Amino acid sequence: MNTTTLLGRGINSTRRFFNNIDLKIFSVVLCGLTWLTVLLLVGSIFFPARYDLAPGDVAPDLVRAPRSATFENTAETARRRQSAADATPKVYVFDGTVVSRVTHNVNSYLDNVARIVAEEKAAAQAASTPYDAAKAASRISEQAGQPAIGESTAQTLAALDETRLAELRRDVTAGLQRILEGVVTDATIATDRDRLNSIIGTTQLTAAEAAAAGNIAGSFLEPNNILSAEKTEQAQEKAAAAVQPVTATVRSGETILAPGQVVTEDNVVTLQALGLTEQGRRLGALGGLAIIVAIEVMFLAIYIRRFEVRIRGSRSLQFITASLLILFALFDRLSVLESLSPLIVPMAALGMLGTLMLGTRMSAILVILSSVNLAIVTGAESQFILVALFGGLTAVFLVTHVSQRRDLIRAGLIAGAVTTLTAAGASQISESSFMRFGSGAAWGLANAALSIVVTIGLLTIYEMVFNLPTPQKLLELGDPTRPLLKELMMKAPGTYNHSIIMGNIAEAAAEAIGANQLLARVGAYYHDIGKLHRPDYFIENQFHVQNPHDRLTPGLSRLAITAHVKDGVALATEEGLPPDIIDIIKEHHGTTVLAFFYHKAKEAAKEGPVDEESYRYAGHKPASREAAIVMLADSVEAAVRALPNPTPRRIKTVIRDIFDQRLRDGQLSESRMTFGDLEKVRQVFEKSLQGFGAMRIAYPSDAKKKPGAGSNALMTRSES
Numbered sequence: 130m131n132t133t134t135l136l137g138r139g140i141n142s143t144r145r146f147f148n149n150i151d152l153k154i155f156s157v158v159l160c161g162l163t164w165l166t167v168l169l170l171v172g173s174i175f176f177p178a179r180y181d182l183a184p185g186d187v188a189p190d191l192v193r194a195p196r197s198a199t200f201e202n203t204a205e206t207a208r209r210r211q212s213a214a215d216a217t218p219k220v221y222v223f224d225g226t227v228v229s230r231v232t233h234n235v236n237s238y239l240d241n242v243a244r245i246v247a248e249e250k251a252a253a254q255a256a257s258t259p260y261d262a263a264k265a266a267s268r269i270s271e272q273a274g275q276p277a278i279g280e281s282t283a284q285t286l287a288a289l290d291e292t293r294l295a296e297l298r299r300d301v302t303a304g305l306q307r308i309l310e311g312v313v314t315d316a317t318i319a320t321d322r323d324r325l326n327s328i329i330g331t332t333q334l335t336a337a338e339a340a341a342a343g344n345i346a347g348s349f350l351e352p353n354n355i356l357s358a359e360k361t362e363q364a365q366e367k368a369a370a371a372v373q374p375v376t377a378t379v380r381s382g383e384t385i386l387a388p389g390q391v392v393t394e395d396n397v398v399t400l401q402a403l404g405l406t407e408q409g410r411r412l413g414a415l416g417g418l419a420i421i422v423a424i425e426v427m428f429l430a431i432y433i434r435r436f437e438v439r440i441r442g443s444r445s446l447q448f449i450t451a452s453l454l455i456l457f458a459l460f461d462r463l464s465v466l467e468s469l470s471p472l473i474v475p476m477a478a479l480g481m482l483g484t485l486m487l488g489t490r491m492s493a494i495l496v497i498l499s500s501v502n503l504a505i506v507t508g509a510e511s512q513f514i515l516v517a518l519f520g521g522l523t524a525v526f527l528v529t530h531v532s533q534r535r536d537l538i539r540a541g542l543i544a545g546a547v548t549t550l551t552a553a554g555a556s557q558i559s560e561s562s563f564m565r566f567g568s569g570a571a572w573g574l575a576n577a578a579l580s581i582v583v584t585i586g587l588l589t590i591y592e593m594v595f596n597l598p599t600p601q602k603l604l605e606l607g608d609p610t611r612p613l614l615k616e617l618m619m620k621a622p623g624t625y626n627h628s629i630i631m632g633n634i635a636e637a638a639a640e641a642i643g644a645n646q647l648l649a650r651v652g653a654y655y656h657d658i659g660k661l662h663r664p665d666y667f668i669e670n671q672f673h674v675q676n677p678h679d680r681l682t683p684g685l686s687r688l689a690i691t692a693h694v695k696d697g698v699a700l701a702t703e704e705g706l707p708p709d710i711i712d713i714i715k716e717h718h719g720t721t722v723l724a725f726f727y728h729k730a731k732e733a734a735k736e737g738p739v740d741e742e743s744y745r746y747a748g749h750k751p752a753s754r755e756a757a758i759v760m761l762a763d764s765v766e767a768a769v770r771a772l773p774n775p776t777p778r779r780i781k782t783v784i785r786d787i788f789d790q791r792l793r794d795g796q797l798s799e800s801r802m803t804f805g806d807l808e809k810v811r812q813v814f815e816k817s818l819q820g821f822g823a824m825r826i827a828y829p830s831d832a833k834k835k836p837g838a839g840s841n842a843l844m845t846r847s848e849s
Contacts, residue, residue: 155444156430163451164419164426167502170458171422172415174465174506180406184394188386192400200402202377204394210372214365220357221314227353228309232302235349239298242269242286246294249287262287276348278341285341293338300332301346313352322347418505425498429454437491438801439753443708445595449486450495453479456587457499461506471513472552472572474503477544477580480524481537482587485599489529496521512555512569520548520576537601541584545577552576598707603647606706607632607654613704617658623669624660627766628653634817635755635762638810642802644754652713653759655706659697659714663689669767683730683744687723691746694718709755716756717763718746719796750799757800758810761791769818777819784814 182188249265265287270280289297304325313321326343334342377399379385385399386392400406429450433440440446457479464471479499483492500517507513527540552573592602609615618625632653639649664670666677666689678686697714727744751757764787769780788811791797797807 150444152442152444156447159447159451160426160430163454164422166455167425167458168415168419168422170455170462171502171505172418173462180400182386182392182397182400182406184392184397186392188388188390188392188396190386191384191388192386193384199376199378200398201374202395202398203374204398205375205377206372209375210369213368213372217361217365217368220360220364221312221354222357222360223312224353224355227313227351228306231305231309231349231351235301235305235345236298238272238275238345238349239294239301241272241275243291243294245269246287246289278344278348281337282341282344285337289338297334297338297342300329300334301342304328304342304346305350308350309353312354313350314354315352315356318350318352322350325350421501421505425454425501429494429498432494433491437488440487440491442752445597445708446487449591449595449597450491453483453487453495454498457495458502461499461503464503465506470572471503471507471510472516472569473576473579474513474517475576475580475583476500476503476517476521477524477541477548477577478583478587480521480544481528481540481580481584482591484525484528485537485588486591486597489525492525493522496525512552515555516548516552516573516576519551520544520580523547524580537584537588538581541581542577545574545580548576548580549573596705596707598645598648598651598709600647602707603651606710607647607651613658613700614654617661621657621660621664621667621670623672624657624664624667627669627770628655628657631656631759631762631766634766634814635758637817638758638762638813639755641809641813642754642806644758648709648713649755649758652710652717652755653762655697655701655710656714656717656759656763657693657697658700659693659695661700662693662696666690667693678726683726683733686726686729687744690723690726691718694746694748709753712749712752713756713759716749716751716753717759718748719750719760719791719794720745720748721791721794721796750796752799754800754802754806757797757802760796761788761810762814764791765814765818780818781815784811784818 180192245268246265249262249268250260253260262284266280266283269286270278270283286294286297307328308321308325311321325346329343329346330339332339332342377395379399386396397406433447433450440450457474457476460474461471463469464474476496476499480492480496483495487495496518500514500521503517504510504514524540524544527543528537549570550573553567553570555569588599588601591597592599605611609618614625617628632650635653636646636650638644639646660667660670665674666686668676678689681689694715694717698711701711701714722741723744723746727739727741730739730744751760765784768783768787769775772779772783788807792807802810
């Protein structure tokens with residue numbers, strides 16, 4: 130077994146492993162690993178330090194002060210300021226509206242009590258029955274939006290006459306007003322309620338009435354002094370600011386740490402002041418960098434989730450996105466090594482690779498994020514950022530419509546020229562000299578050459594590992610000498626001819642709406658390869674043979690016709706076609722109905738109606754614009770070819786009818802096609818298929834048209 134075979138098996142096994150992981154779990158884990166890897170790569174710029182010590186560590190060596198120094202002991206200053214803040218009393222603010230609000234609430238409550246008692250007494254009098262105090266008490270207890278007062282209080286209130294209720298009202302409000310003349314806070318309100326009960330207990334109310342009044346008053350009592358978090362914080366800040374910075378002095382040769390000594394915060398501050406450690410700078414920088422990298426990864430994840438449906442549903446494309454960000458973070462880090470320059474970072478390669486594999490917008494975002502990482506490792510020097518951005522974004526725009534490897538090299542050379550000019554010009558920003566200009570230009574040329582090499586090398590690896598539908602890969606697959614296409618031409622010539630014509634009009638339609646025209650064309654070439662298993666079951670391949678469907682029931686015909694989608698996916702998988710093409714094969718019929726066989730089944734049915742759903746393709750609706758174009762091109766080309774008299778008017782009518790049918794049936798609902806896109810595609814189809822309506826000379830020896838080649842043929846062709 131050769132190395133290539135082993136490598137292929139290893140790659141396939143890895144693909145299967147990743148494909149078995151839940152997509153959401155895969156995405157989350159990939160985001161975490163990307164964040165950690167980029168953080169380590171970019172953050173390594175802050176390492177190493179002379180003494181990597183933190184509070185609580187044990188000093189491994191004797192550390193002496195190399196010089197005398199007086200400095201602020203920030204640790205001790207922070208401790209004293211915190212102590213001053215903690216000792217500051219909390220600030221409360223008086224709320225003058227509490228008395229009136231509490232009095233109003235109590236009066237409203239007791240007004241409702243009086244109303245309920247009056248209503249119950251009136252009802253009893255009208256019914257010539259005794260007044261039901263228990264019923265009134267129940268209604269009093271159930272008042273909506275009022276505090277719970279307890280059953281005994283409600284019973285006491287229900288038994289009061291107007292005079293006693295008025296006296297209770299007066300004592301409750303008087304007690305509340307007396308308590309609220311003082312300071313009531315959340316901390317004192319329990320004690321204030323006890324005082325309130327004592328005050329009410331000295332009135333002329335009976336014991337039961339006093340208990341009810343105290344319960345009501347306590348329920349409505351609320352603090353009139355509110356804790357002000359803002360003013361408390363201001364007072365604490367003022368107290369902390371009043372603490373003067375604490376200074377410390379060390380003498381040259383003084384022992385700062387002895388071997389085995391436990392390091393304190395004061396020791397770390399002293400080491401920082403003497404320049405013996407960069408711990409403070411490193412920790413702060415790494416913390417900030419962790420936040421920045423997290424924002425980068427979150428931005429990518431959110432953008433992909435909202436705008437990149439293709440990447441969102443593909444583990445391979447997600448992995449490629451992450452790997453490119455990580456790889457160019459590595460380039461950024463290596464560029465600041467001695468004898469190298471950040472001008473060498475091949476950002477144009479990222480622009481080209483990202484555009485070819487992920488699309489223009491995602492590539493531009495990766496270039497910008499990688500330029501941010503370069504800014505971090507270079508200390509935000511403008512010349513390096515300018516070169517990275519201009520070189521990378523130029524490459525993005527240049528390879529948007531690349532279809533040949535020579536086009537890729539040409540785009541790389543142009544991007545390299547822009548990089549060289551930018552590097553030469555940007556080098557004059559910090560220091561204007563001819564030598565700097567020449568050095569910048571030289572690094573720019575090296576960048577251009579490296580970008581081309583990196584692009585071609587990595588593109589080859591990515592194509593092999595992830596089976597990507599890059600322009601170069603699609604051109605290879607579109608070669609008519611490919612074994613699968615040759616077999617289709619020999620075994621199913623009608624299908625082959627249909628696919629070639631489809632490819633041409635699908636490519637033109639994709640170009641009109643800015644979709645991937647190569648993918649649309651090659652997808653059309655392979656969309657019907659499943660017909661290789663039973664080519665004579667499809668009308669375009671029935672040359673001088675009897676139609677096998679004449680001997681089959683509609684149900685068996687349905688199975689034979691719909692099987693070509695599943696067979697095509699199996700053949701494509703076995704052939705190793707890219708997933709995007711397999712998706713087109715899987716989706717080119719969507720869930721449409723085989724109308725011809727469905728109507729045939731209805732005509733033949735003797736026992737009840739025929740379920741239309743059973744005559745639908747069990748596939749997936751088109752999930753991309755390219756798959757939607759292939760679906761429409763498949764139906765349109767077959768239907769137009771089957772027209773008995775294909776005049777331009779009839780061709781337009783058929784095309785419009787098919788578009789309307791697919792829309793009404795919801796077949797395009799997942800394809801991200803707009804109505805504007807559909808209108809452009811329809812116009813392209815009408816223009817491309819006008820040739821079917823051209824007049825031809827009818828030679829005397831031509832055979833007469835066979836009966837049944839009209840509408841039935843139209844239906845079968847457009848459905849298969």
